[in-house]
Amino acid sequence: MNKTSTELKKMNLSQVFREIYARGSASKNTLTMSLGLSIPTVTNALRELQGRNLIVREGSFLSTGGRPAFVHRFNENAKLGIGVEVLPDRVNAAAVNLYGKTVDSMSAELCFAADEDYYRRFGALVNSFAGNCSAKYGEVLGVGISLPAIINSESGEIVYSELLRTAEFNVRELTQFIGYSCECRHDAECGASAELRDRKLSADTLIIFLNNHICTAFVIGGKVHVSGNLSSGTIEHLVIHENGRECYCSKRGCVDAYCSAASLLKMSAMSTLEEFFAAVRSGDPKAAGVWDRYLDDLALAIDSARMVIPCDIIIDGYLLKFIQDQDIINLKSKVIGMTTFKQVGFSITRGECDANPVLTGAALPLLDRFLESI
Numbered sequence: 001m002n003k004t005s006t007e008l009k010k011m012n013l014s015q016v017f018r019e020i021y022a023r024g025s026a027s028k029n030t031l032t033m034s035l036g037l038s039i040p041t042v043t044n045a046l047r048e049l050q051g052r053n054l055i056v057r058e059g060s061f062l063s064t065g066g067r068p069a070f071v072h073r074f075n076e077n078a079k080l081g082i083g084v085e086v087l088p089d090r091v092n093a094a095a096v097n098l099y100g101k102t103v104d105s106m107s108a109e110l111c112f113a114a115d116e117d118y119y120r121r122f123g124a125l126v127n128s129f130a131g132n133c134s135a136k137y138g139e140v141l142g143v144g145i146s147l148p149a150i151i152n153s154e155s156g157e158i159v160y161s162e163l164l165r166t167a168e169f170n171v172r173e174l175t176q177f178i179g180y181s182c183e184c185r186h187d188a189e190c191g192a193s194a195e196l197r198d199r200k201l202s203a204d205t206l207i208i209f210l211n212n213h214i215c216t217a218f219v220i221g222g223k224v225h226v227s228g229n230l231s232s233g234t235i236e237h238l239v240i241h242e243n244g245r246e247c248y249c250s251k252r253g254c255v256d257a258y259c260s261a262a263s264l265l266k267m268s269a270m271s272t273l274e275e276f277f278a279a280v281r282s283g284d285p286k287a288a289g290v291w292d293r294y295l296d297d298l299a300l301a302i303d304s305a306r307m308v309i310p311c312d313i314i315i316d317g318y319l320l321k322f323i324q325d326q327d328i329i330n331l332k333s334k335v336i337g338m339t340t341f342k343q344v345g346f347s348i349t350r351g352e353c354d355a356n357p358v359l360t361g362a363a364l365p366l367l368d369r370f371l372e373s374i
Contacts (some may be wrong), residue, residue, distance in 0.1 A: 009044075012037060016045035016374045018120070020055055021098075025073040047085055052373075053078045053138070058147065068183075075104060075136040079362030079370055081118050082130045085146045085187065085356070088163055094356065095133040095140075096363035098371065100197055104133050105359070114169040116242065123177025130180055135234075141370055142181040144362035145174070146190040148215065151358065156184075162249050163213060187358050192217035192224045194353040194361035195314060206235070206305055207351070208298075209317035209358065212262040213248070214255060218309060221241030235305045240297060246316055258297040261319050277322045298359070299334035302348070306335075310344055 003011065005177040015035050020026050026034075031042045047053045055072050076097045085092040089111050095104040106129050111119060126143060134140045146269045156171040160166075175182040191209050195201075205219040216237035227369065236256040237249050244253030245263070257263055261273065267290050268276040279287035302313055315323065315331075323345030353360055 012041050013045045013048060014374055016042060016052065017049055019105065020049070020072060020074045023074075025071050027070065027072065031072075053238075054102050054198060064215070067108070072129060074098075076101070078140055080133055080140050081139055081360035081366035082126070082133070082143045083146065083190070083359035084126055084362075085362065086112065086122075086141055086164070086174075087148065088165070091122060091355065092359060093126065093129050094359040094363065095129075095137065096360055096367065097137070097349055098367055100194070100360060100364060100367065102356075102360060103137055104129075105356075112164050114164075114166045114173075119173060120177050123179075126178050126180075141366045142183070143175075144364070145171075145182060145184040145192070146187040146358045146362040147184055148213065150186060151184055154234070154327050180317055181331050185359055185362065186215075187223050188215040188217040189226065190359075190361035191215065191316060192361065193220075193356040193364050194357035195351055196222070196224070197361075197364060199354045201312075204309060204311040204316055206302075206309070206311045207314045207316055208235075210259065210261055210304075210315065210319035211317045211358075212260060214260045214317075215358075216305075219310070220309075235301060238301060240304060242301045255297075255301040259266065259294065259301055261317075264294055264319070273319075273322060295331050295334055299331055299338060302335050303339045306339070310341075310346065312346050313348040314351050315348065316353070316357055318356075320351055325350075334361075 006009060015037070019031055019035060028039065028042055028046065031037070032039055035042070046055065050057060054075055056075050057070050057072055076099045079098055080095045080103070082361060083094045090107060091106065091110045092107045097103050108125055110118070110125065112118060124294045130140045130143065147158070147161065148163040149167070150159040151157070151171065152159055158167040158169055171182070171184040174184070179349065188207075192207050194208055199339045201219050207217045207219065209215045214241055218236045237247065237252050237254045239251060239253040240255055240258065241253035245255040245257040246252050247254035258351055263337065265273055265276065268281070268287065276287055280291045315328065328348055330352065335348070336342055351357060
């Protein structure tokens with residue numbers, strides 16, 4: 001079936017856009033040769049993309065004889081997605097550009113409460129940050145919100161959220177004072193989305209976000225697995241020590257009570273994790289002992305999870321910036337030392353996305369949908 005002129009124009013525009021997006025910048029001649037399009041076709045596409053502020057013409061390439069070719073550069077900040085992380089005691093936000101990179105961020109103390117006062121203050125924070133980013137960079141496409149909660153995607157009701165200490169609210173109430181389109185997802189799903197953008201995972205993988213409280217996500221068949229109960233894997237509530245420390249979920253001995261950043265700081269008896277890891281790296285025997293026991297517990301959690309789904313492991317989240325390559329090697333050695341199936345190969349690697357993948361991942365669906373629409 002022959003394409004209409006409108007369909008052909010859109011297809012050509014999309015080809016030119018994606019080529020510049022992939023290259024970062026290109027000349028008109030480069031585009032014509034690489035895409036096999038005529039100069040007038042490329043010229044028209046460039047003109048439209050420039051009119052939509054998606055590319056900018058700046059300078060020229062070095063001449064190889066004749067008139068230098070203009071540089072057409074992709075304007076990665078033309079559109080932004082705002083990622084917001086709701087925590088029990090604060091709100092974090094980041095502006096993410098069309099390359100999935102964070103260009104601005106903010107953090108503010110705000111204790112969660114399921115009432116209108118909180119919703120108003122939350123909306124004011126998000127609107128102010130998004131408005132400032134739009135003024136400095138480009139158009140805000142919308143707001144993606146990460147919640148430490150299981151959300152019913154159809155009704156918007158919060159099914160479960162021990163960290164926020166209530167499930168008596170829905171996403172419409174939470175977002176009612178935000179002046180942008182919003183969508184809410186589980187924090188682990190957001191973080192896994194960011195990791196999947198930065199790498200292709202061929203094997204089944206468990207991503208463990210070592211934040212103040214742990215969240216986890218299984219990636220199966222290259223996609224984040226969301227089960228029938230709307231969760232993506234919650235190994236943080238596996239019991240690894242019977243009658244052990246109390247977890248915020250009210251059980252005892254859970255992974256979170258031993259392997260979260262908050263639990264590590266408490267075990268260290270120091271003011272900050274920076275202070276604790278400085279002591280670990282300097283060879284302080286007490287700090288080194290705490291860190292070794294922490295890795296033992298994390299290895300136990302990983303081995304327990306791998307008994308259910310034999311998968312690779314990605315370590316991500318807040319603690320990642322303190323973890324060295326040797327720690328990863330030691331962690332894998334500990335897992336192998338305790339596992340039943342020692343002959344089964346698996347990897348433990350570091351996350352590759354931004355310092356806060358949850359924020360990045362919250363914004364990415366907004367950006368990806370825009371890119372797919374061109």
